Amino acid sequence: MKIYWTKINSIIEETPEVKTYMLDRPEDFTWEEGSHTHFALEGFNAGDKPNRGLIRHMSISTLPHENSIGITTRIREQCSEFKMILRKIEVGSEVAIFKTHSNVPLKREDKNVYLLSSGVGLATFRPLVLDYFDRADNVNQIHSLNIDSSTDYLFTEIFQSASDKNFTSQFVDNRKEYYDEVKNLAADKDGLFYVVGSDEFLMQNIEVLCEQGIKPEHIMLDKHERSLPDFLTVTASI
Numbered sequence: 001m002k003i004y005w006t007k008i009n010s011i012i013e014e015t016p017e018v019k020t021y022m023l024d025r026p027e028d029f030t031w032e033e034g035s036h037t038h039f040a041l042e043g044f045n046a047g048d049k050p051n052r053g054l055i056r057h058m059s060i061s062t063l064p065h066e067n068s069i070g071i072t073t074r075i076r077e078q079c080s081e082f083k084m085i086l087r088k089i090e091v092g093s094e095v096a097i098f099k100t101h102s103n104v105p106l107k108r109e110d111k112n113v114y115l116l117s118s119g120v121g122l123a124t125f126r127p128l129v130l131d132y133f134d135r136a137d138n139v140n141q142i143h144s145l146n147i148d149s150s151t152d153y154l155f156t157e158i159f160q161s162a163s164d165k166n167f168t169s170q171f172v173d174n175r176k177e178y179y180d181e182v183k184n185l186a187a188d189k190d191g192l193f194y195v196v197g198s199d200e201f202l203m204q205n206i207e208v209l210c211e212q213g214i215k216p217e218h219i220m221l222d223k224h225e226r227s228l229p230d231f232l233t234v235t236a237s238i
């Protein structure tokens with residue numbers, strides 16, 4: 001396993017609680033859309049065993065051609081030690097990334113794609129949408145639905161509906177509107193439904209989608225293949 005040490009080159013305040021840390025891209029480091037990485041702070045491997053308190057899974061919210069590795073996260077007032085350090089970290093600080101992999105690349109199967117997310121879950125989808133804008137081959141259309149109770153919606157310059165690109169973006173701030181819309185979208189029995197958020201959010205979405213007749217194999221989760229059955233077989237059979 002190769003650990004890449006790299007520097008923070010800028011910090012973007014996306015909303016009052018959400019920041020994107022832009023990291024220099026090491027020359028031999030690449031990734032595909034939908035990737036997540038292990039993002040670690042200085043000192044994580046100083047002892048005999050890695051300090052898990054200084055490591056988090058994070059999606060990469062940029063594409064390689066943007067030339068920076070974007071890590072987007074929410075830092076609330078009440079937060080973990082990891083996020084407390086991150087809140088104070090400065091441009092020029094060193095961080096580490098390793099074990100990078102995409103569970104949710106954009107499938108080009110001539111289908112409609114639905115991106116369902118909660119809060120900063122949208123960060124996982126940003127590169128999928130950019131990849132689709134670059135090259136729409138074999139994707140009929142993309143529809144993004146994001147729920148964020150803060151109403152400080154993310155990446156609104158990219159996530160805005162554009163009929164010429166067959167792209168629809170919706171933001172809602174409450175569960176009723178969100179699940180009503182998921183039910184509407186699930187009228188498309190042949191669509192591909194990507195879901196990103198907390199495990200509880202995934203479970204609830206899978207339940208609604210399956211109730212509406214969406215097949216589990218049409219539901220894409222940012223989970224390792226070995227843990228997919230924990231979500232898709234259990235929930236689908238409820």
Ligand SMILES: Cc1cc2nc3c(=O)[nH]c(=O)nc-3n(C[C@H](O)[C@H](O)[C@H](O)COP(=O)(O)OP(=O)(O)OC[C@H]3O[C@@H](n4cnc5c(N)ncnc54)[C@H](O)[C@@H]3O)c2cc1C
Pocket residue numbers: 036056057058059060071072073074075076078079080081082083120123124222
């Ligand atoms: C594949 C994958 C990709 C991921 N991608 C991302 C990503 O792109 N961005 C991202 O942000 N996360 C991502 N995550 C989740 C991430 O790994 C963290 O689990 C998540 O950000 C929570 O971070 P944290 O544990 O530092 O807790 P925090 O975010 O600090 O806290 C979690 C919750 O606990 C509360 N809390 C924390 N400490 C206290 C306290 N002392 N007292 C009271 N309440 C407290 C907070 O208010 C918050 O509601 C991903 C996870 C996976 C598995």
